[in-house]
Amino acid sequence: MFIIRRSLLINPAFSWRGFCSPPINNKLFVGGLSWSVDEKSLKDAFSSYGEVTEVRIMYDKDTGRTRGFGFVHFSKADEAQCAKDAMDGKAFLGRPLRISFALDKVRGASVVVPRFSSVGDAAKRDN
DNA sequence: GGTGAGCGA
Structure with a gap:
């Protein structure tokens, strides 16, 4: 029924390139953070949408920059x-944010990062 | 330097 389709539109949990x-x-x-963003400013920005328990920004040990x-x-x-x-796609400190759910990486193994269009590619073939 | 995946329990 079309009521299902409307649920897909209003529920952000069901929208990722038109896929779940x-x-x-x-x-x-x-991702897409400005070079000058830090953990406290990022936490402050995200705290408006929920309880942020931890924020971790990766820094380059050589340059000290993010x-x-x-x-x-x-x-x-x-x-x-x-x-x-x-926040996804919204500008933060001059740069648009790129947000997705974190893929858990275990110690000693490289995280498997699927291309962010692999599922969408399957959806396009279905379409 | 801008399409990117860590750390510590």
Whole structure:
């Protein structure tokens, strides 16, 4: 029924290139950060959408500057979903944010980063 | 330097 389709439109958990993107965890990968962004300003910005338990920004040990991405931990996955929907694509300190759910990386193994269009590619073939 | 995936329990 079309009521289902309308639910897909109004629910951010069901929109990712027109495909399902449920909150898989309460951690967000945040890319596209400005070079001058720091953890406290990032936490302050994301705290408006939920309880931020931890913020970690990756720094280059050689230059001491940020690598332009980081991770934000929320108390609840629902809050992470809300913050992602609200902040993704929004300008922060002059640069648009690129947010997605964090893929858990275990010590000693490289994180498997699927191309952010692999699922969408399947959806396009279906379309 | 701008399409990017860490750290510590």
